[in-house]
Amino acid sequence: MAAKAGGDGRLLAISDLHIGYPENRELVEKLRPESEDDWLLVAGDVAETVEDIRWTLELLADRFRKVVWAPGNHELWTHPSDAVTLRGVARYEHLVAMCRELGVVTPEDPYPVWEGDGGPALVAPLFLLYDYSFLPKGCTTKAEGLAYAHGTGIVCSDEHLLHPDPYPTREAWCRARVELTGRRLAEEAGDLPLVLVNHYPTDRHPTDVLWYPEFAMWCGTTLTADWHRRFRVAAMVYGHLHIPRSTVLDGVPFEEVSVGYPREWRRRDSPPGIPRRILPRETPERGIPVERA
Secondary structure, rough: OOOOOOOOOOEEEEEOOOOOOHHHHHHHHOOOOOOOOOOEEOOOOOOOHHHHHHHHHHHHHOOOOEEEEEOOHHHHOOOOOOOOOOOHHHHHHHHHHHHHOOOOOOOOOOEEEEOOOOOOOOEEOOOOOOOOOOOOOOOOOOHHHHHHHHHHOOOOOOOHOOOOOOOOHHHHHHHHHHHHHHHHHHHOOOOOOOEEEOOOOOOHHHHHHOOOOHHHHHOOOOOHHOHHHHOOEEEEEEOOOOEEEEEEEEEEEEEEEEEEOOHHHOOOOOOOOOOOEEEOOOOOOOOEEEEEO
């Protein structure tokens, strides 16, 4: 159901809930809309087990007018603690089927139109993955990048837990998803502005502030670097980095909306677990401008 045109609804976003932590589960239990017309965009990393993912999305779907979900890497893990042992595409399809049962919009469903304040806008949840093209400085190949990362000790757990089956590699799965999604956006976007929702940023610039720059290899793909210009994008919503902030690139706001781990959000001045308002925008001037080198 679309939000009522002219109603009091807001298009809100949050990610990286990581409810395996009791403190984060408590944050989710307290999460409620301010209006019956509020939508919530969930940009991945809800949890590692299907049971926890279901609990979270079912709770949120009962509270918000509409919940839109894009998968993070943690949902795609085949974790030893999860009773569901599916891998790769089969696991993703299992999660999509579960979301449909709950009434949650996924990247495989028709894109909903936000018709509330700040709209209309087409809300497009994406599933794009990464292809190791955000290489560390001085590295020119995936092999060089991974060798450098192993040398620093900063290696994403995806290397052990995120399986691409039946694709031969994670980057092959990523490229297939980028091709499919780019074609769909070109066909369906029409004249409406887009709100892109993906676990990873579609441009590399948000990774420039990582404490461990080598981790950028697991944070996106250069194949989508022009999407905020190629398509009529009103906002690009992402998570994964656990560095909540707003930047503006080529006039397009990039909104990192993650909660992160308790050890991270306890250090912040702002209260944890508060969704970011995407539409209507909180303030027109919000965001750190980014210039290309």
